[in-house]
Amino acid sequence: MITHHPADSLLLKHAAGAAHEAVSLIVATHLALCPACRRVVKLAEHAGGILLENLTPEPLTTGAWEHLAARLDEAEAAAPSIVARSGGTPTIPEPLRSYLGADGLDKIRWNFVLPGLAFRPLLPGPFSAKLVRSKPGSSIGLHTHKGEEFSVVLAGGYSDCSGQYRRGDFHTATPDLLHRPVADQGEDCIVLAVTEAPLAFRNPPIGLIASLIGY
Ligand SMILES: [Zn+2]
Known part of the structure; x- marks a missing residue:
């Protein structure tokens, strides 16, 4: 039973991708073990999506879409998964396990x-x-x-x-x-x-x- 959680502000910073790598790693490690905080992060990501949908469209500069797609690829490669590997209860959850080798x-x-x-x-x-x-x-x-x-x-x-x-x-x-x-x-x-x-x-x-x- 988990009784101590990160501050909401830290969860939001993590959800926005604005946290330092080590901070993001430790928040993600907690998230892998804490369904309550996963729900908060999911809500924050949903709210972020609604905000984006309501923004007034701006004309794109040449190559903007290709630049964004490349950045998303980079972010996906660097982002640790919070999904634990299958097969029993892991002592070390992902994403931390990937950092240990x-x-x-x-x-x-x-x-x-x-x-x-x-x-x-x-x-x-x-x-x-x-x-x-x-x-x-x-x-x-x-x-x-x-x-x-x-x-x-x-x-x-x-x-x-x-x-x-x-x-x-x-x-x-x-x-x-x-x-x-x-x-x-x-x-x-x-x-x-x-x-x-x-x-x-x-x-x-x-x-x-x-x-x-x-x-
Ligand atoms: Zn929590």
Whole structure:
């Protein structure tokens, strides 16, 4: 049961194709797991279609149609599908799976951060994307943010002062949030995280390690 969702403004930005690639990836990953938000995006796309239909026609410049068709082809090639592959419940839904180049979490090569914590970079910044794996009970430590941070839980769960996050939940952290997420007991917690800027750690040695390894 998903209880944390992206803001409507973020869903609309994604629907309009105006979000950064990493932000679009994390919203699409949530959409693959959340029927409620898929309905919102579908409505937004429908509304966008009506707006386009009501625009006053403008004369086209020479080659405008060919240019538009080429751009649509490019967008289609780049756009991740939100449809999961057939055959059982995927641990990693599309479109995220396409970014990993592997079919399962067990094939991912993780980079060590701290005992119990590992990550796998996916997209460089601005708005960098990475997978983070936390053993039960582990934490990256108390930190705040220099920009926005979006997270979607893929397996397990974690908790902080703002609530508990389970598979599919979408967490938006802003610079005013000081928190210490701790992985829930049970299974490993695996999160897709998109950060606008590096985290600001309250423990300087952890901050030094994080900056050295590009966390
Ligand atoms: Zn949702």
